[in-house]
Amino acid sequence: MSSTVLSVEGLTLTVGGKALVEDVSFHLAAGEMMGLVGESGCGKSLTALATIRLLPSPPVEIAAGRIVIDGADVRALDSEGLRRLRGDRVGMIFQEPMTSLNPVFTVGDQIAEVLEIHRGLGRSAALARAAELIALVGLPAPREQLERYPHQLSGGQRQRVMIAIALACEPRVLIADEPTTALDVTVQAQILALIDRLRRDMGMACLLITHDLGVVSDVCDRAAVMYAGRIVEEASVAELFARPRHRYTQALIDTMPASNPPGALLPSIRGMVPPPGARGDGCAFAPRCAAPVEACRKVLPPLTGEAGHRAACWNPAS
Amino acid sequence: MTPLLEVQGLTKHYAGPHGRTLRALQDVSFTLAEGEVLGVVGESGCGKSTLGRAVLRLTEPTSGSIRFAGEELTGLSRHAMTKRRRDMQMVFQDPFGSLNPRHRVSTIVGEPLVVHGVAGVKARVAELLDMVGLPPDSGSRFPHEFSGGQRQRIAIARALALSPKLLVADEPVSALDVSIQSQIINLIAELRRKLSLSMIFISHDLSVIRHVSDRIAVMYLGRIVETGDAADIFARPAHPYTQALLSAVPTAPGQPKRERIVLEGDLPDPSAPPPGCAFHGRCRHAMPRCAVDIPALVPRRVGDDVALAACHLYEPVS
Ligand SMILES: Nc1ncnc2c1ncn2[C@@H]1O[C@H](COP(=O)(O)OP(=O)(O)OP(=O)(O)O)[C@@H](O)[C@H]1O
Ligand SMILES: Nc1ncnc2c1ncn2[C@@H]1O[C@H](COP(=O)(O)OP(=O)(O)OP(=O)(O)O)[C@@H](O)[C@H]1O
Ligand code: SF4
Ligand SMILES: [Mg+2]
Ligand SMILES: [Mg+2]
Numbered sequence: 304m305s306s307t308v309l310s311v312e313g314l315t316l317t318v319g320g321k322a323l324v325e326d327v328s329f330h331l332a333a334g335e336m337m338g339l340v341g342e343s344g345c346g347k348s349l350t351a352l353a354t355i356r357l358l359p360s361p362p363v364e365i366a367a368g369r370i371v372i373d374g375a376d377v378r379a380l381d382s383e384g385l386r387r388l389r390g391d392r393v394g395m396i397f398q399e400p401m402t403s404l405n406p407v408f409t410v411g412d413q414i415a416e417v418l419e420i421h422r423g424l425g426r427s428a429a430l431a432r433a434a435e436l437i438a439l440v441g442l443p444a445p446r447e448q449l450e451r452y453p454h455q456l457s458g459g460q461r462q463r464v465m466i467a468i469a470l471a472c473e474p475r476v477l478i479a480d481e482p483t484t485a486l487d488v489t490v491q492a493q494i495l496a497l498i499d500r501l502r503r504d505m506g507m508a509c510l511l512i513t514h515d516l517g518v519v520s521d522v523c524d525r526a527a528v529m530y531a532g533r534i535v536e537e538a539s540v541a542e543l544f545a546r547p548r549h550r551y552t553q554a555l556i557d558t559m560p561a562s563n564p565p566g567a568l569l570p571s572i573r574g575m576v577p578p579p580g581a582r583g584d585g586c587a588f589a590p591r592c593a594a595p596v597e598a599c600r601k602v603l604p605p606l607t608g609e610a611g612h613r614a615a616c617w618n619p620a621s
Numbered sequence: 622m623t624p625l626l627e628v629q630g631l632t633k634h635y636a637g638p639h640g641r642t643l644r645a646l647q648d649v650s651f652t653l654a655e656g657e658v659l660g661v662v663g664e665s666g667c668g669k670s671t672l673g674r675a676v677l678r679l680t681e682p683t684s685g686s687i688r689f690a691g692e693e694l695t696g697l698s699r700h701a702m703t704k705r706r707r708d709m710q711m712v713f714q715d716p717f718g719s720l721n722p723r724h725r726v727s728t729i730v731g732e733p734l735v736v737h738g739v740a741g742v743k744a745r746v747a748e749l750l751d752m753v754g755l756p757p758d759s760g761s762r763f764p765h766e767f768s769g770g771q772r773q774r775i776a777i778a779r780a781l782a783l784s785p786k787l788l789v790a791d792e793p794v795s796a797l798d799v800s801i802q803s804q805i806i807n808l809i810a811e812l813r814r815k816l817s818l819s820m821i822f823i824s825h826d827l828s829v830i831r832h833v834s835d836r837i838a839v840m841y842l843g844r845i846v847e848t849g850d851a852a853d854i855f856a857r858p859a860h861p862y863t864q865a866l867l868s869a870v871p872t873a874p875g876q877p878k879r880e881r882i883v884l885e886g887d888l889p890d891p892s893a894p895p896p897g898c899a900f901h902g903r904c905r906h907a908m909p910r911c912a913v914d915i916p917a918l919v920p921r922r923v924g925d926d927v928a929l930a931a932c933h934l935y936e937p938v939s
Contacts, residue, residue, distance in 0.1 A: 488825065490664075521871045544874035561831075562873050565832050570803070
């Protein structure tokens with residue numbers, strides 16, 4: 304059994320008593336790349352932020368759940384413990400690299416700062432290591448890059464710098480929230496190949512958040528599908544796409560243009576994702592589902608199945 | 622038969638940084654037949670939106686010719702152009718930004734009718750709302766009361782108000798969730814059939830482009846580098862850039878992963894374009910001549926086939 308580095312059990316997040324994320328559990332092993340997929344607003348980012356307690360709190364509260372990273376109980380950490388967790392053991396990359404880089408400091412300053420704080424390196428050692436990291440993420444002329452400001456970089460280059468910062472302390476876990484959504488396909492391919500290579504080389508666990516099933520199918524080992532605040536299915540990628548069980552997973556795959564002959568009418572999912580507070584008592588997907596049964600609207604389906612493949616559906620597709 | 626739209630040598634220059642000229646569009650030529658959909662793809666900044674806007678003269682082209690239904694548009698007065706635009710409409714990516722938040726939906730959809738002095742506005746608006754699948758009472762509501770997909774329906778209804786012959790759709794589904802995306806793609810396909818619309822469909826998403834287009838134009842740094850039948854290009858891309866672009870698309874779930882051509886580097890600066898083939902710095906087949914001569918977009922011999930590609934790897938057909 305490979306070692307679990309990140310484990311989330313029964314996580315529930317609320318705003319003013321209204322649940323945004325409900326009873327979410329997943330585990331990430333060393334060296335593993337897991338995808339967290341779902342449509343806008345289903346709770347992917349909140350779940351990721353909660354694992355390192357970066358939630359906007361208030362208003363968002365952790366109402367229940369246990370989060371363990373590399374043996375540490377995250378909910379029990381004090382501010383010093385959290386600071387160390389975020390820099391040392393968990394690296395994070397976000398969708399919009401411009402907003403997470405400081406526009407008034409050079410790339411070199413920003414990477415070196417992390418190393419000075421978390422690794423206690425002196426200035427010149429930190430800059431030397433920063434140049435190595437810049438090279439690691441595939442930017443040319445590392446020494447020159449250190450002198451540049453974020454606005455002088457392209458979107459793909461900024462995302463590489465963010466990855467360099469996230470990797471500075473060789474974290475055990477990398478959380479990447481839509482790291483390529485704002486980028487072009489050719490640059491997306493570069494960044495995904497980079498993350499994949501680094502997690503293999505460094506044995507890092509990686510949680511990749513995306514709304515793109517194609518990306519998940521390409522680079523992840525395992526994936527969890529979220530819908531309206533809950534994980535509705537979880538399996539190895541091969542299994543998930545070959546034999547989707549939850550009707551929502553199945554519908555998502557079927558609706559993609561790439562799953563259909565060109566020009567054909569696309570199978571579509573009627574209606575919209577329900578907002579928090581209007582998810583009903585049963586399966587939140589029931590009003591949109593193509594094959595609901597009696598229980599669907601009334602009783603919440605439990606996440607069941609074998610260890611490698613679990614789904615929460617009263618009328619599984621396979 | 623004369624094509625509906627015939628664009629020759631269309632060029633758009635902007636004032637670039639440091640007094641340089643930014644060549645957003647460079648010598649672009651193509652035709653569009655009645656009822657045909659031309660998909661335009663390429664990376665961010667390659668000139669797709671500029672092309673769409675220049676064709677409607679929403680952006681004034683620097684040079685080139687645009688013939689629409691046999692009539693040259695470039696010399697037309699502003700007044701004559703406004704009249705012509707009845708037949709040419711545009712839909713944008715951000716359905717919210719393009720809808721006036723203070724106006725009711727009926728006002729928004731009916732506006733083009735009022736501007737062009739068309740009678741029977743009320744009945745036509747009701748018909749349009751029904752055509753794009755919005756509930757009849759939508760007209761009395763405001764844009765913010767609608768979801769992203771519904772807002773895009775409103776924008777499409779407005780664009781179709783005057784029964785245009787040509788629709789330029791600039792990333793019409795890019796901001797939408799997957800389950801909503803397929804609804805809008807279906808709607809566009811249905812309207813196209815019903816109204817025999819010709820379309821320029823701009824998207825950076827190749828699976829969407831493949832799905833909706835009859836023909837495709839691939840752009841790189843302001844130029845069309847390859848164009849042809851959609852099925853042919855997807856089956857046998859000739860230009861090395863087209864090949865890289867197609868290989869970078871995440872595979873459809875459940876389909877075998879393809880070999881990735883990961884491009885080095887970023888899109889060059891359009892205000893300082895490289896000499897010769899603009900792609901030569903990233904091309905794995907580049908030859909000495911590529912850094913000197915600009916390859917023309919002419920029919921070239923590719924194996925046993927002929928393709929319209931701007932690449933020195935293939936000899937022009939004499
Ligand atoms: N500070 C907040 N206060 C109230 N509701 C919030 C807050 N932050 C997020 N939410 C809500 O929680 C839900 C989940 O949000 P989250 O950002 O996790 O979604 P997501 O899956 O990451 O979506 P996207 O794909 O759009 O990034 C959404 O309905 C959102 O509106
Ligand atoms: N009004 C303007 N003034 C100066 N430069 C402009 C203007 N509009 C566009 N450009 C430049 O022209 C080039 C082409 O831009 P355009 O918006 O057509 O690209 P695009 O292919 O639509 O990109 P995206 O996929 O990001 O929408 C870019 O370099 C852009 O910065
Ligand atoms: S012209 Fe040369 S550099 Fe340009 S795509 Fe063809 S081979 Fe590559
Ligand atoms: Mg998010
Ligand atoms: Mg654009």
